[in-house]
Amino acid sequence: MxxxxxxxxxxxxxxxxxxxxxxxxxxxxxxxxxxxxxxxxxxxxxxxxxxxxxxxxxxxxxxxxxxxxxxxxxxxxxxxxxxxxxxxxxxxxxxxxxxxxxxxxxxxxxxxxxxxxxxxxxxxxxxxxxxxxxxxxxxxxxxxxxxxxxxxxxxxxxxVKAPVRFLISGIGDALSTWFEAESCMAKGAANSTCGAGHQHPGSMTSYALAKLCYDTLKEYGVLAVSSAKSKACTPAFEKIVEANTLLSGLGFESGGLGAAHAIHNGLSELSECHKFMHGEKVAFGVLAGLFFTDKGKDVIDEVYTLCESVGLPTTLADLGISEVTDEKLEIVAKRTCVEEETIHNELKPGVVDSVIQAIRAADSEGRRRKGSK
CATH class of the missing domain: 3.40.50.1970 (Rossmann fold)
Incomplete structure (x- = not known):
């Protein structure tokens, strides 16, 4: 077989x-x-x-x-x-x-x-x-x-009684689901079922659910965060809880992972990032992944707008990295590109220099949109 x-x-x-x-x-x-x-x-x-x-x-x-x-x-x-x-x-x-x-x-x-x-x-x-x-x-x-x-x-x-930061972090994690599953679908890469070592790709069902996850975040993310801030259990809040938990869970496991989670693992090598939540780091991994995979301007603008609207990081400074050095970026990129990492599920080769350039581009775009230098 x-x-x-x-x-x-x-x-x-x-x-x-x-x-x-x-x-x-x-x-x-x-x-x-x-x-x-x-x-x-x-x-x-x-x-x-x-x-x-x-x-x-x-x-x-x-x-x-x-x-x-x-x-x-x-x-x-x-x-x-x-x-x-x-x-x-x-x-x-x-x-x-x-x-x-x-x-x-x-x-x-x-x-x-x-x-x-x-x-x-x-x-x-x-x-x-x-x-x-x-x-x-x-x-x-x-x-x-x-x-x-x-x-x-x-x-x-x-x-809904939990601090809203947890819901926002969940949105950051779920934000990666479609982009990573889309890459796995394009390459025919293995999904995350059954752990390491298998080669099963995802099904059309898993990819469709991953896309529904992204569409739900776009439509209801801002409203859900507003509801959570007021401890209001609204239909929008219910939809985002389901997207963060079920749709993203099915999408990542049966669709597959890609650049965003690999970059998250790279960022986790820096001590400045240790106090940030999983989804917060994944969200920046998504942004860097957009540049790594050469997404178009409209998609990049759409994702940055969502991150800004709900309060997810869009710059390295947002993740505590106030001083961005070549040495730090190399640490992140080398960890991102180790042999077993999911960045190799992308169509583009996962090499250190390409990851560094993508991270720099994502940070620069985030700073431009904030109006900072």
């Missing part, structure tokens, strides 16, 4: 979203056999659960507070707890590392997993991957799972 001729598209088993969606937990847990291990991050355990526990009436839950880091030891502790309690499913309730830990725990328990994000800041909740860390926070490995989460559930009344 030639994997390059066999498309592969992955989805979560069920996606549930809306105000008071937490009320679906008892029926979801019941369908999986009755008792669930709920892994709650510390903030959720201390501040959110007391306010939402009425939604769980009738559900048999074993609630464990997440230790703070997605390590092998923490995964084993929680899996042992769930197995000893006779739990039939796992619920992850909280932020990214809590959700990754829950995916891993369910894998070792051989049980279904329900993912309940409290933010709409990335597209990771729908994916079949967990990142495993050391106790001090260094990445150990990626755990590629045999299936996507059984249920992804977002209660938008809860999510």
């Amino acid at each position: 030639d994997e390059r001729r066999v498309t592969q598209t992955c989805f979560p088993g069920r996606y549930i979203q809306g105000p008071d969606a937490l009320g679906k937990i008892p029926s979801v847990v019941g369908a999986f056999g009755g008792k669930a291990l709920m892994i709650a991050d510390p903030f959720v355990a201390d501040h959110v659960l007391p306010e939402v526990k009425h939604f769980f009436s009738g559900a048999e839950l074993v609630i464990e507070k997440f230790g703070g880091e997605c390590t092998d030891a923490e995964i084993k502790r929680l899996a042992d707890t769930g197995s000893e309690a006779g739990c039939n499913s796992v619920i992850g309730f909280g932020g990214g590392k809590t959700l990754d830990t829950s995916k891993a725990v369910s894998f070792y328990m051989k049980s279904p997993v329900v993912i309940v994000p409290t933010l709409a800041s990335t597209d990771a909740p729908c994916s079949a991957r967990a990142v495993i860390y050391t106790e001090s926070g260094e990445v150990v490995r990626y755990l590629d799972l045999p299936r996507n989460p059984d249920v992804v559930l977002l209660d938008t009344k809860l999510i």
Whole structure:
């Protein structure tokens, strides 16, 4: 079999979203056999659960507070707890590392997993991957799972209470989805299903969903950010939560990644960027990617306008890099172009000098539009 001729598209088993969606937990847990291990991050355990526990009436839950880091030891502790309690499913309730830990725990328990994000800041909740860390926070490995989460559930009344920066960062992450999937489609490059090593391209469904993600951001992004600033759970807010989470999740995993995420990884090498969120760095990676892939003026203007309108970075200074040097750009570009990076899914060769020129051009355009030198 030639994997390059066999498309592969992955989805979560069920996606549930809306105000008071937490009320679906008892029926979801019941369908999986009755008792669930709920892994709650510390903030959720201390501040959110007391306010939402009425939604769980009738559900048999074993609630464990997440230790703070997605390590092998923490995964084993929680899996042992769930197995000893006779739990039939796992619920992850909280932020990214809590959700990754829950995916891993369910894998070792051989049980279904329900993912309940409290933010709409990335597209990771729908994916079949967990990142495993050391106790001090260094990445150990990626755990590629045999299936996507059984249920992804977002209660938008809860999510709208989060600081608006998280939603904006999610827009930045989702902004990359179509441009990267489009590049993979043009080249016939492998998508991100099943982890590293496979060669399956995406399907027309995944590319269409990636395009819908971009169209939704353009149409509703500004309105959703305005709504979030007022803690108003409007239709526009609902659409952007879905775009950030489901459409972007399906688009990146089944469509594929490209220059934007590779440039993000390069920017993450600079200490100045460490305090910025994933989607904020990805957004600048999108802008640099537009120049790298030679997009036209109208597209470039459209994307910059969206970034400016919602508050995403458009210059290196916006990412804390006030002094741009050849040495820093070379560090970013070399990391961007390592052999295993997704920039090689682009039609254009991923070489260091081309990346440096694209980053310089993106920064220059951002500064021009701001009226700065």
